[in-house]
Amino acid sequence: MVRFEECEGADGTIGALWLDDPARINVLTIDMVGTLVERLTAWRDRDDIKRVVITAAGDRGFCAGGDVTILRDAILKNLEVGGIVDNLAEDFFESEYRLDYMIKSYLKPVICHGFGVVMGGGMGIFGSSEVRLATPRSRFAYPEVSIGLFPDAGATVFLRDLDVAIARFFGATGALINAADALKIGLAHHVVAADEDVVELVCQADWRDRLVASTETIEGMPDSELAQVEADIERELADPDLTVEGLRAGLDTIANVSRWAAQARDKAEVGCPTTVGIVLEQINRSRGYTDADCFRLEMILGAQCARRPDFPEGVRAVLIDRDAAQWHVDWDSLTREHVLAHFEPPWPENPLADL
Numbered sequence: 118m119v120r121f122e123e124c125e126g127a128d129g130t131i132g133a134l135w136l137d138d139p140a141r142i143n144v145l146t147i148d149m150v151g152t153l154v155e156r157l158t159a160w161r162d163r164d165d166i167k168r169v170v171i172t173a174a175g176d177r178g179f180c181a182g183g184d185v186t187i188l189r190d191a192i193l194k195n196l197e198v199g200g201i202v203d204n205l206a207e208d209f210f211e212s213e214y215r216l217d218y219m220i221k222s223y224l225k226p227v228i229c230h231g232f233g234v235v236m237g238g239g240m241g242i243f244g245s246s247e248v249r250l251a252t253p254r255s256r257f258a259y260p261e262v263s264i265g266l267f268p269d270a271g272a273t274v275f276l277r278d279l280d281v282a283i284a285r286f287f288g289a290t291g292a293l294i295n296a297a298d299a300l301k302i303g304l305a306h307h308v309v310a311a312d313e314d315v316v317e318l319v320c321q322a323d324w325r326d327r328l329v330a331s332t333e334t335i336e337g338m339p340d341s342e343l344a345q346v347e348a349d350i351e352r353e354l355a356d357p358d359l360t361v362e363g364l365r366a367g368l369d370t371i372a373n374v375s376r377w378a379a380q381a382r383d384k385a386e387v388g389c390p391t392t393v394g395i396v397l398e399q400i401n402r403s404r405g406y407t408d409a410d411c412f413r414l415e416m417i418l419g420a421q422c423a424r425r426p427d428f429p430e431g432v433r434a435v436l437i438d439r440d441a442a443q444w445h446v447d448w449d450s451l452t453r454e455h456v457l458a459h460f461e462p463p464w465p466e467n468p469l470a471d472l
Contacts (some may be wrong), residue, residue, distance in 0.1 A: 119152040127322035129167035132160040139175025145238040172230035182237025189432040210419035217271040220245040230315045241270025251305035253337040257294040262388035265431030273411035277403035282354040288396040292381035297341040307332040342377040394456035409472040421459040
């Protein structure tokens with residue numbers, strides 16, 4: 118569920134939203150997406166609402182991602198009959214991407230509190246917000262390589278704007294991004310204490326100055342993991358014509374530098390080969406795209422992944438049975454033609470054509 122509240126701030130009314138399913142680390146459902154869109158639409162059109170804060174209940178994390186187990190059930194129905202009899206997966210992708218694009222283009226400041234675990238759909242809300250707050254214990258990731266999807270929910274926009282080698286590394290490996298690295302790559306803008314009441318903080322007239330001051334004096338910050346391997350990533354993964362084979366070889370070299378880099382390499386190696394191929398093409402194509410173009414690309418990729426078996430297999434392996442995934446297309450059988458097929462629109466008009 119989603120809770121909301123209107124708080125009186127020093128310079129007007131502040132809209133506050135809480136994702137509220139802490140037992141599941143606030144996993145995002147299609148109903149929650151609908152509630153967020155409804156409330157953001159109402160507040161957008163009111164002059165008295167000065168800004169919006171999005172946070173979450175519990176202390177484990179802001180959001181662990183979308184409810185992909187439900188999507189898996191719908192996809193398996195479709196695969197069983199060889200056609201679309203349950204459109205939940207595409208409906209969810211369209212609703213989620215519309216929400217993220219709304220946040221990205223919102224005409225009032227949206228402040229997101231990315232504490233604890235922030236992944237998948239949580240990254241979509243967080244990364245689309247104008248002001249992004251981490252805590253020293255925040256852990257961000259694009260983990261889609263492990264479940265046979267692709268970095269989505271606006272990840273294309275963020276990866277488009279990163280250095281291409283760094284974008285390839287994070288997109289293809291699902292590497293954990295700590296608070297120091299989030300600041301370093303611009304994923305987070307400020308860091309606040311883990312027990313900070315961000316709604317109360319943002320109600321202050323000088324809230325931006327307070328955020329700067331908090332970031333400069335925060336305690337308990339981790340060391341940057343990326344700083345240890347950044348030069349190696351730049352050397353190994355910057356080739357404009359980088360292939361999947363080249364990326365795997367580069368990750369093997371980078372893995373020798375630190376344990377964190379080795380863990381990232383291992384995630385990619387046991388992850389979905391098709392995802393890795395998609396990520397390379399996704400980042401290359403997005404370089405000249407507008408924000409709306411990026412979301413439309415994700416809609417195509419999401420629809421195509423929902424028509425194939427790797428995504429439901431990855432969800433089964435990681436979230437249900439917790440064993441090794443048996444990918445439909447492995448490293449030896451992965452072809453560029455297979456990857457490019459995911460970029461072909463499966464309908465006459467993109468559902469997000471009106472963005």
